Structure formats: structure tokens, C-alpha cells
């Protein structure tokens with residue numbers, strides 16, 4: 080039976096999908112676990128008695144329609160999103176339900192904005208791409224840091240990861256994105272995305288204590304360059320990654336994350352240090368927590384909860400910062416995230 084507590088998760092048996100299913104259950108939702116592989120769905124069902132599973136494929140729209148029957152919303156955790164986002168957004172729009180994904184792929188997120196803005200608005204529903212650690216959290220932090228500023232000169236999002244053991248999905252998504260941009264690099268400058276072949280700079284980023292200054296790779300461009308400029312007038316948006324984590328990500332045969340606690344989180348810790356500049360003034364917000372995959376679940380589920388309870392600002396395709404009250408959203412994540420508010424403002 081359809082209720083507004085039924086939330087479908089596509090890619091439910093993936094690493095991130097499993098965190099999302101657990102988070103939905105903790106928040107009193109009834110997850111509908113969707114995926115393309117019946118054997119993996121059966122394994123998931125056995126591990127979670129009572130969990131409803133439904134097989135569906137992005138190549139078969141009717142299977143997606145059946146899988147979404149009775150769902151109040153869908154969270155897409157199946158990446159590479161270059162293959163899965165469009166068919167799932169199409170299905171959500173057909174069903175007239177909200178769609179949230181965790182895509183960290185710049186080109187796939189751009190496609191979602193470009194192809195679905197009108198149709199999602201016409202359907203009166205909301206589509207939120209990149210509602211996860213990359214793309215979502217940085218956008219919320221920059222939006223909160225902006226406060227009453229209508230525009231800024233620059234936004235900097237520095238990722239201080241203690242390590243990065245990527246999942247198979249992350250590695251595959253990186254390969255697909257690399258192919259889509261023909262091996263070129265991308266940055267956001269002068270109010271637009273720019274593809275280039277320049278070497279990436281290494282610099283020191285002054286993360287606050289206890290992490291302290293770290294060597295980072297500059298122009299290590301993440302999905303925030305899509306989400307932030309989608310609604311904020313900031314012509315320079317730059318993202319940085321601790322050099323050690325960047326090296327681990329690209330190492331051949333990089334090992335997957337391993338659980339160290341009862342929630343399944345890895346030992347990885349993160350600090351996201353956000354700085355916005357306007358004229359001579361800087362504003363800074365810092366968030367810290369454990370496990371970039373695990374934190375993506377409360378981000379995505381909080382988004383769904385806000386949409387289903389009428390706490391969203393828009394219909395159509397919107398990033399986290401545009402769809403929600405950023406400060407309020409971030410405070411709601413306090414069980415998972417330590418936040419350094421109020422803003423550090425220097426004139």
C-alpha cells in the first residue's frame with residue numbers, strides 16, 4: 080500500500096545504498112530496495128528481514144514504473160549516474176514523485192539540470208542532484224556562509240580527508256567522467272566551466288586545528304562547481320583535496336572502505352573547510368565528521384524528509400542550497416556532523 084513513508088532506493092545493495100536504507104529505517108521510513116540484480120536483492124532481503132525489494136533496470140522503463148509504484152520519493156544511489164540518472168529522473172517525473180541522487184559526476188549533474196528543469200517544474204515535483212558529501216554538503220556550507228550576501232567574488236571548498244578508500248562505484252564513476260571529458264581536466268572560473276590540460280597545483284591549505292595545515296591538490300574539481308553556481312552568483316568556485324587522499328584515490332587497485340563501527344562506517348574522517356570572499360571580507364564555515372559515504376545517507380534522507388514535509392523552497396531541478404534553508408538543514412545534521420558556526424567574518 081502506498082504511504083508517504085515509502086521511499087525507494089535505487090542501487091540499494093551498493094555501499095552507499097545500504098547506508099541510505101539504514102538511515103531511512105532509523106527515520107521511520109519504509110525503504111523499498113531497488114536494484115538490477117535479483118541475486119543481490121535476495122542477499123539484501125535475507126540480511127534485513129521485512130525489507131521489500133524490487134528488481135528494475137534502467138533499460139526497461141516499465142520495470143522502473145513498477146518499482147516506483149507506491150513510493151513517495153526515490154533516492155538514486157546507483158552510479159555511474161551517466162547511465163542511471165536520466166532514466167530514474169524520467170520515471171520519477173512520470174510518477175510525479177521527488178527524486179534525489181548522490182551523483183558526484185560533474186557532467187551527469189549538469190545533464191540533470193539541463194534536461195529536466197522544465198519537466199520537473201511542470202510536474203510540480205523537485206529533483207535534487209548531488210545530494211551527498213560531494214556537491215551537496217559543500218553547497219549547503221557555502222550557502223550558509225554567504226548568509227545575506229547576494230553575490231561573492233570567490234568560494235573555496237577544501238576537503239581534508241584523512242584517507243580515501245574508494246568504492247567500486249566511485250572508481251567507475253571517475254572513469255566514466257574522465258572519458259566524457261576526453262581525459263581533460265575541468266575547473267570553474269570566470270563564471271563557467273573550463274576544460275583544460277594544465278597540471279594541477281599543490282599548495283598548503285590552513286585547515287583549522289586539530290587537522291591543521293595540509294598539502295592539498297588545487298583545482299581538484301568536484302560536483303560543487305555544478306551545484307554552487309546553479310543558484311549563487313560566484314564567478315570563481317574552487318575545490319581542493321588533501322594530497323594523500325587524492326593519491327589514494329588514483330592508486331591502481333585502491334582498496335575499498337572497511338567498517339570499523341556498528342553503523343558500518345570506516346575510520347576515515349573529514350573536514351570540509353569553506354571560505355567565501357567578497358571584496359575584502361571573508362566568511363568561513365567548517366564541518367567535520369566520519370566517513371564520506373556514510374554521511375551521504377543523512378544528507379539524502381534529510382532532503383527527502385524536507386521535501387515530503389513541505390520544507391523545500393522550489394520545484395524543478397535544484398541543488399541542496401537552493402532547495403532548502405541551508406543553516407537549518409546543517410543544524411539538523413548535528414548528530415552526524417560537527418559544525419563550526421557562527422561565521423568567522425573578517426573585514
Ligand SMILES: NC(=O)c1ccc[n+]([C@@H]2O[C@H](COP(=O)([O-])OP(=O)(O)OC[C@H]3O[C@@H](n4cnc5c(N)ncnc54)[C@H](OP(=O)(O)O)[C@@H]3O)[C@@H](O)[C@H]2O)c1
Nearest residue numbers: 090093094095157158181183211212213246247248249252
Ligand atoms: N556525491 C557524493 O559524495 C557521493 C557519495 C557516495 C556515493 N557517491 C556515488 O554513488 C555511486 C555509488 O557509490 P557506492 O559507494 O554505493 O558504490 P558501490 O558500492 O560500488 O555500488 C554501486 C551501485 O550502483 C549500482 N549500479 C551501477 N550501475 C548501474 C546500472 N547501470 N544500473 C543499475 N544499477 C547500477 C550497482 O549495482 P550492481 O552491483 O548491480 O552493478 C551498485 O548497487 C557512485 O557513483 C559514487 O561516486 C557519491
